[in-house]
Amino acid sequence: MDNFNEAENLLFEADKLISEDKIVEGKEALFSALTEYPDYGKFHNYLGWIYHYKMIDYEKAQKHYLLSIKLSPKYHAAYHNYLYFLFDSGKYKELIDFVNKNLQKEFLDKGTLYNQLAKAYELRDNLKEAYKYYMLARKNTTATNYMEEINSSLLRVKSKMGFFERLSLINKH
Incomplete structure (x- = not known):
C-alpha cells in the first residue's frame, strides 16, 4: 500500500462516524476510502460489522468479513468478527x-x-x-x-x- 497512514486516517474517520451512530455516513466513508485503497482489508472488516450488526444483511456481512481476512490475513479483528457472525447466523x-x-x-x-x-x-x-x-x-x-x-x-x-x-x-x- 502506497500510503498506509492515509488509509489509517480514513479508517479512523469512518470509525468516529460509526461510534457517533452515523452509520450511513460511516458506510459511505468506507466505500469512498475503498476507491482509493481497494486492497486495505480493514475497511472491509468495518463494512462487515455494519452489515452484520446495523443493517442485518448477512450476505453482505459475510462477503466483507471474508474480503477483510483475504486482504489483511493478520488482522485479528476480522477473524473474531467473522466468528461472531457465523455464530449469530447459526452456521x-x-x-x-x-x-x-x-x-x-x-x-x-x-x-x-x-x-x-x-x-x-x-x-x-x-x-x-x-x-x-x-x-x-x-x-x-x-x-x-x-x-x-x-x-x-x-x-x-x-x-x-x-x-x-x-x-x-x-x-x-
Missing part, C-alpha cells in the same frame, strides 16, 4: 471448521476461539465437546468478566447433561 458447522482451520494462528485470542467453538457444539447438542472446549476457553483466557461467562457456561452445559455424561466428566478430571 455452527462453518464456525467449527473456521476455528479448526485458524486455531494455530498466534495473533488470535484462543479463549475467544474456544468459547465460540464450545457454544457451537452446545447448540449442536454435543455437550461433551462443548464442555471440553469451555474448559479450554477458561484455560486460555485472562479476562475476569470473560472467565465468569465461561464458568456460567460450564454449569449450564453440565445441567443439560444426563447422569452418565456428567459421570464421564468426573472420570476424565
Whole structure:
C-alpha cells in the first residue's frame, strides 16, 4: 500500500462516524476510502460489522468479513468478527471448521476461539465437546468478566447433561 497512514486516517474517520451512530455516513466513508485503497482489508472488516450488526444483511456481512481476512490475513479483528457472525447466523458447522482451520494462528485470542467453538457444539447438542472446549476457553483466557461467562457456561452445559455424561466428566478430571 502506497500510503498506509492515509488509509489509517480514513479508517479512523469512518470509525468516529460509526461510534457517533452515523452509520450511513460511516458506510459511505468506507466505500469512498475503498476507491482509493481497494486492497486495505480493514475497511472491509468495518463494512462487515455494519452489515452484520446495523443493517442485518448477512450476505453482505459475510462477503466483507471474508474480503477483510483475504486482504489483511493478520488482522485479528476480522477473524473474531467473522466468528461472531457465523455464530449469530447459526452456521455452527462453518464456525467449527473456521476455528479448526485458524486455531494455530498466534495473533488470535484462543479463549475467544474456544468459547465460540464450545457454544457451537452446545447448540449442536454435543455437550461433551462443548464442555471440553469451555474448559479450554477458561484455560486460555485472562479476562475476569470473560472467565465468569465461561464458568456460567460450564454449569449450564453440565445441567443439560444426563447422569452418565456428567459421570464421564468426573472420570476424565
